[in-house]
Amino acid sequence: MLANAGRRRYAQLMSICYVDSPVGRLAIEADHAAVTGVRWAGPGERTRDRTPSPVLKEATRQLDRYFAGKLKRFDLPLAARGTDFQKRVWAMMSAIPYGETATYGGMAMALGSGPRPIGMACARNPIPIIVPCHRVLGSGGKEGGFSGGKGLPTKRQLLALEGVVLL
16 A cells, blocks of 8 residues: 555545634635644645635634634634644643633643643644644743744734733
8 A cells, every 4th residue: 555545535635714814824724524724824825615614614703703802712623633642732722711821831740741742742733823822831931932923923922912911
């Protein structure tokens, strides 16, 4: 069997739509039933899909409401692909309330891990914003890192949208 044999079929099951947001143009990806990814779209990137799936329509609606300050908690079916550890980190991030933050160290203690693996799981979060990795800070309220958009300026912008003031 070829290593990439299933890839073509997998790609056919995916759908995508785009959302213009205050932090840049976002590409929302989904399978038939759940959001599988949010990423910053490349320049000129377009989809062939003319009609977004119901899950993409709902994700777009919720992201629009979030950026308008009217949605504080996403309620979408998610299907992030990752290791069991990454999924535990992402679940913990999803539990951080709007306008609040957690630290890499605090999450590490709760999961019996170190801060670096937490940071690596945050960096590999395939559904940023909806799974709010921007709410995870370094010790003492330091920004830490952010791999989406324009990096730390995007993280600051998302936190400011939620009313979080960094020291």
